[in-house]
Amino acid sequence: MASGCRPVSGTKNGYGELDAGAAVDAHMKDFPINGFHHIEVWVGNAYQTAHYYRAVHGYSIVGYRGPETGVADTASYALQQNDVRIIVTGSLAPDHELTRHLALHGPGVRDVAISVPDAGRALELAVARGATGVAGTTKVEGDRGSWTHSAIKAYGDTIHSLVENPAQVWPPPDFRKRNDSIAVPIGLKAIDHVVANVALGEMDDWVEYYERVFGFVLLRHFDDEAISTEYSALMSKVVWDGSGVIRLPINEPATGMRKSQIEEYLDFYQGAGVQHVAISTEDLVSTVAAARQRGMGLMSVPETYYEDVPTRVPGLDADLDEIKRLNILVDQDDGGQLLQIFTRMMQDRPTFFYEFIERRGAVGFGEGNFKALFEAIERDQAERGNL
Numbered sequence: 061m062a063s064g065c066r067p068v069s070g071t072k073n074g075y076g077e078l079d080a081g082a083a084v085d086a087h088m089k090d091f092p093i094n095g096f097h098h099i100e101v102w103v104g105n106a107y108q109t110a111h112y113y114r115a116v117h118g119y120s121i122v123g124y125r126g127p128e129t130g131v132a133d134t135a136s137y138a139l140q141q142n143d144v145r146i147i148v149t150g151s152l153a154p155d156h157e158l159t160r161h162l163a164l165h166g167p168g169v170r171d172v173a174i175s176v177p178d179a180g181r182a183l184e185l186a187v188a189r190g191a192t193g194v195a196g197t198t199k200v201e202g203d204r205g206s207w208t209h210s211a212i213k214a215y216g217d218t219i220h221s222l223v224e225n226p227a228q229v230w231p232p233p234d235f236r237k238r239n240d241s242i243a244v245p246i247g248l249k250a251i252d253h254v255v256a257n258v259a260l261g262e263m264d265d266w267v268e269y270y271e272r273v274f275g276f277v278l279l280r281h282f283d284d285e286a287i288s289t290e291y292s293a294l295m296s297k298v299v300w301d302g303s304g305v306i307r308l309p310i311n312e313p314a315t316g317m318r319k320s321q322i323e324e325y326l327d328f329y330q331g332a333g334v335q336h337v338a339i340s341t342e343d344l345v346s347t348v349a350a351a352r353q354r355g356m357g358l359m360s361v362p363e364t365y366y367e368d369v370p371t372r373v374p375g376l377d378a379d380l381d382e383i384k385r386l387n388i389l390v391d392q393d394d395g396g397q398l399l400q401i402f403t404r405m406m407q408d409r410p411t412f413f414y415e416f417i418e419r420r421g422a423v424g425f426g427e428g429n430f431k432a433l434f435e436a437i438e439r440d441q442a443e444r445g446n447l
């Protein structure tokens with residue numbers, strides 16, 4: 061992204077403090093947003109990826125689009141678990157954009173699609189505010205109804221589709237609907253937040269982008285002192301829509317003794333992109349128990365992590381032995397408690413992963429866990445020889 065960013069209001073507000081400027085600005089009311097619509101992941105083999113998401117993460121495969129439905133060069137599967145909607149797409153042609161994307165980045169999130177009441181108006185506004193349009197306003201029709209979408213560029217090769225879907229058609233209108241009688245859900249409910257990793261010096265540009273284009277505001281800021289270990293550090297700012305339906309933390313690497321995990325991501329993804337998608341659950345203990353049963357790879361924390369939990373999160377309403385056995389992370393902020401866990405990397409490259417989060421009133425992102433999490437990531441990073 062071009063330089064020339066302006067400073068974000070109230071930047072240095074310390075560790076996890078709510079920013080004074082986080083109230084809804086009148087200006088954003090002309091860019092109404094309903095929330096996240098879906099994410100699309102570009103992969104090497106959509107067929108196998110869809111089956112993995114079903115068998116291990118419990119998604120239903122609800123739709124398909126490919127050569128059999130008149131699309132010659134890609135194969136896509138639409139997945140669903142409650143309000144979490146994911147499309148996985150693979151390419152059938154060596155010269156397709158997806159094939160080049162895959163060669164460069166490896167599998168990863170291509171599209172963080174946002175639900176809007178008017179896709180045409182949203183595109184017009186976004187472009188007028190300096191966003192780059194990547195797809196004009198298009199109506200997609202099928203037997204089950206229609207929706208209208210457009211798209212703009214985000215960080216790296218990531219895009220934001222702007223989807224106008226008042227009839228809540230899913231799978232997408234041009235997909236062939238499938239009934240999935242095999243999937244057994246694990247309690248995943250909705251997309252909670254989507255985290256970007258961007259290059260050193262670009263975090264503020266992207267914060268400014270979301271403020272300018274969408275009218276988002278800075279919610280939180282974590283500096284490298286708050287988020288650092290012996291080896292690496294990162295800085296993070298969270299922008300949101302003001303009502304809580306969209307939260308986008310943006311990370312950039314900070315200088316540490318060795319290569320930071322954000323740098324490792326940027327090296328392997330060849331640039332900025334989505335680091336993780338956090339998905340909410342109402343009962344993380346059962347979600348994780350089911351996930352472990354199915355062989356899901358999850359990031360683990362050392363036993364020592366649990367030593368200070370009773371003091372750090374007093375009155376935790378959960379069986380600590382169970383939490384420990386399942387390797388769940390716990391945190392607390394002004395709003396309440398929070399339980400979370402991170403999956404291992406979803407692909408061979410150390411780039412994209414998922415988080416599962418149960419909010420018991422907490423509004424943060426598990427800041428108290430950042431350090432424990434980073435140390436866990438660094439152990440894996442060291443094993444890969446990248447620390």
Ligand code: FE2
Nearest residue numbers: 255338415425
């Ligand atoms: Fe997160």
